[in-house]
Amino acid sequence: MSDVPCAGWRAGLYVGVMTLIAMRTSQPEHPLYVGGTGLTWGVGIVLGPALEKDSVSLSWAGAGPSTSTCLLAPSVLRSISFCCRARILDPGVALKERSREVDVVGAAQAAAACASKTSEGSSGIRRSKKEKTSSCKKPMDSSSSPDYKALFLREVALRRRVEEQRELERRRREQAEDRQRQAEEGQRQERERNQQTTFEEFIQSCHRLLSRPLRVEAPSRSTTGTIPSPTGKYCPTRLRFWGDCSVRQQEIYNSVLRYLQSDVVAPRLFSPIVELEGLGRRFARRPISSEQDLESYERFAVEDHVHDIIAELCKLPEARKEFQLGNGIRFDNHANALDDVEGGSANGQPSTSRPSRPDQFCIHRTDGNTTTLLTTVEYKPPHKLSVENLRAGLRPMNFWEEVVKPETIPTEEKEKLTYNAERLAGSVLVQEYHVMIQEGLEYSYVTNGLALVLLRVPYDDPSTLDFYLCEPNMDVCADDDSTFRQPKTAIGRVLCICLMSFSSTPRSQEWRNAAQAKLHVWKTNFEYTRSQIPEEELKRTPPRSEYTSSEYTGSEYLPSSSPVRTAPGRGRRVPTRSQVNCAPPDTAPRSESMDSSDSDSQAAWGRKRGFSEVASSPPTQRLTRENHTRNSQDYRSRQHANMFCTQRCLLGLQQGGLLDDRCPNLRFHQQGGQGNRHLINTERLVQLIKQQLDTNIDYKCTPMGRCGAYGAPFKVTCAAYGYTVVGKGTTSRLWKEVSREAEVYHILQRAQGSAVPVFIGAIDLAKIYFLHGAGEIRHMLLLGWGGEITTALENGSALRHEISKSVKEIRSLGVLHQDLRPDNVLWNAELQRALIIDFHRSMLVRRPTAKRARSLKRPAYGADMCEAKRLRVR
Template identity: 60%
Template sequence: MSSEQELEAYERFAVEEHVHDIITQLCKLPAARDEFGLGDGIQFSNHTNSLNENGTPEADASQPSSIHHPRPDQFCIHRVDDTTTTLLTSVEYKPPHKLSVATLRMGLRPMDLWKDMVRSNKIPTNQEAKLRYNAERLVCSALVQEYHVMIQEGLEYSYVTNGIARVLLRVPHDDPGTLYYFLCDPNGDVDMEMEATLENTSVARTLSLCLMAFRSPVRGQEWRNSVRPDIPIWKTSFDHTRSHIPEDEFRQLPLNSDSTAPEFPSPDSSSTYEPSSSPPDPPESTARQVSTRSRVSCAPSDVRHRSQSSQSPDPDSNSATRRKRTFSQVPSSPSAQRVARQRETIDDRGPDSQSRHRDAQFCTQRCLLGLQTGDLLDDCCPNRMLHRQSNDNPQHPITSDDLVRSLKAQLDENIDRCTPLGGCGAYGAPFKLTCLTYGYTVIGKGTTSALWKEVSREAEVYRILQKAQGSAVPVFLGTIDLAKIYFLHGAGEIRHMLVMGWGGKARHRWI
């Protein structure tokens, strides 16, 4: 496998199609479908953030990628529900000639990445130490790249693979500054003569991670915005790191190895790491800090691995005898998962949940035109009773400027108070916005900062077409500059919106 494209093809044929087929069969079992929330199965696909792509020139691979526009080989796994898909997890491909199994084994270790890697000025001169130093930088830059995606997309689980081994990753909800890793190498973990080891194959590992991801809701935008300021930034990329390793030193990195050879030992998964108590000063060089740490706890408490004693020591204690470890602890029952999902919704979105926004009907163009011009309410508007506020006044209770200010205040308080409608054009993506006080429901055309100069010109066009608003073109109400980032999967970082009336087909037909 000499390229990302060949690795992608291999993974699809050797791993992903099998995982897809197994989950398809699980979907036919009502108990399994309900237990994991499988929907209609999964879909593997490549992915780009189209608005970011349109807004930035093509990056030089030899230069560090911007924190706002990373250039990972981002491939995604989506949950399928009828005709819609939602993000389940993401994958980072690194071909083995760039990131070998031996390099992974040599470079993975528990560390404070910011202290030990980014801020460290120590470059070893000893040949063996320099070899390990280069391996650590390559491995860390690969994991940082995927960790950045996990924070942006609100993911708990992900993985990096070179087609031979894979590194399973986890970002805890309450400790996002720590990245847990677990190295899976089937060449060393699987003995074809021992059926019990088949659970360590690439197909089994990827399937397990997908099932865990099904039971872990994507985190809300509020969570993402709250954790970003506390995570220092390391501006780097895998190719940038590779380009700074002299060719003669890179050739010394082992490309092939016996996975069980003593010179390439497994990463020490029994060590512990405590993040530093205070973040460092904002750095000049800037993807996100990753405090790497191997996940030690085993399966759920009621489904411990057969080889593990009930008298096992503390999960984070060093123990040479505890060699059989799994990646993460999965909640033990569907009821526990439902509670976790409800807690996630309450924590991230508050009482005005996403479902209320989805259920709201759009105001009519006549209603919004009356709001804009100070005219009467439209008796045909589905939200007219909410506008009236239980009184008989036929006038709109607020102005269009008041509505835009109210919507901005809602989003500045909780950015999850909007609903993406799916799809993304060349310059923007549609959102449903609902005023919580007066029930006005409109469209927000969201876009990135890079495209805002272009998109904001539409406001002037609508003003020129003032007399045509409400008939030939939608009613335009104003613009919003968001105080927080809405990272929209498949689009990018939404920072601005045009607010207008819904001008398409009826929502139920549009879906």
């Protein structure tokens, strides 16, 4: 056989075998690959010496003695690899990998063959063609045979290094991919943390980052303040579980979800997670140890977020209309300006004791520049009012008979701890109930940061206080996302009670006075009650204070025909809490109305209704019915659109003169006639207004404007004759100073209607008008409307001239004002004069002799004072 055909045949055989192995295998450890490689080397070892060739796997394949022939196999395999990359031939990944292996092995063997041939010397090169041909058939001499074992081991080592290199590269690729995925995940999380959140994301994040980590300082390290003396407070006769609270809040929360958490694409409207994380870190550094800490936590962790949610609802016309939101909500804290010291006790009689009531924490509805009280909040830090005491102390009961009235204290330890819990929980509820009665509120709540007690005073039974205890960190199942579609978080509870308050109508002053006349009065305050309990008892946990649920499964419902159950005794614990942790929200309690005459009846306590029953009454219909009922009794619904009488009209009334044709109430003054004179005088007008307010203090008596330091302005209309004037209302505490104005106005008789408003008289109210931000209004000065405050006008030379003119006029009559602030100077467009008001700080000065002589024609000062006393109707 010639060299070329022999070499081609052998190279082709080698390429074919190795290609076949590569195509059939994909892993070096595959049996076919291992077997094929072993067969190749075995044949080479056997045939190599016989054929007298130096190479192993290439020898039997017949690469030939020439260098070009030895390199033929690697070149062919490289061509195959090139075809695979060019997709001319695509046998798969296995062939590509194996072709590279064969290429490397073949190249190494080709180099070894070339080195072996070079060592033969020049004699081998000059062999004849015949010897070369026959050499293919002669066996190799044993003395010139290569070390096949060494070659084999070298080949194995080479392959191992190749595999190790490939494995190293694979691991590096995987690590790079992992780093890339981690970087991308980090970027995604960072984007999510910095982007605005949806409503559900916002609620979940606030609960996870702000509510769950909340910590309480140990009592030994907590602050203690002063203990004020107890004062009389309106006290409920009964405590009753608020059965339908959960259902009503769920209805409202569903409406909020419908507006803010769309099933398609929920809008991102609220604070990003990174902002909430920063807030959570600040709270984590400082556990709650004082009322100030609790107030700060509630403000930044709850109230500000409720404000943001309602602000977004206000941007939606339908939501704004449904919830009656106005321009939104505002959280404030303040004390009543005129009641720094309480002017009277709860029974309506003046009191000289200092008050125990702290600053109020109020929630207002805003409408432009005006605000309306929605509800109030009572904060008590958890180291003073523990969750355990709330659990053990709150239950349906005749509170007055079972807690307040008994004078004996139990001696048995467990009963004593239960007694303490009921007194502590009851005291804080009474403190807030007192405010609810005074302010005419339907809803309110008490919180210690870890728990909330939602409160409601029924319109038709003000002696009953409904309560509902919530514990957000226990009620919420953090692993169940569906829990956050229920109002169980702290923000959800406060949001719903605020939205419920938007739809509630404040109770009238008549309702308040009627309720106060029938309610018990408990002389107490929380700090005083707590100070009466020994320290070692405060540290103990009362019995039956474990977390329990107030919501039951359907099998526990009582049938409608079930007999009435009496209120549970102190020895039996009745669940009074919101739904148990992670329990399915398929049911909710519902209480029925209780006859006010049956103080012990608690049949409604055990009777429950499911969500399906409540759902049969759509929330919009229920709200409509409730609003219709309330609006029919709403004292604010009575329109008080009367315009103020003119100064000339009231001056004519005071002096028995003519009617003013420009007075907007002229036809009411004339009583259908055509006369041009007043039909009554100022004394009769004061009597009529007093009788009217003593009969119904809400009728034609409306607060207006801002409360001053000593009084609050009202619009007051005499229903019989249409005279409409300003009533400056004040408290019993301030009346001694404010009543001095009546004396001053009589001294300024000649300046009335020119430099000061016309003074009508003074009245003492038989009923209390409790004005939010002012206190209990019990007295009034009646004057003509002075005009607009000058702060809203341009302070030009003409205005300054008129002010100076009025000041000189009252100074000429012997009065020095001493408090000429802008709020005490009014501009009267009718008179085109500046009128001076608020003379409670004024002084009487000696007038010049000439002016005093001219005033002798008018009633003397003593006569003025007699007239003042005569006009002050009591």
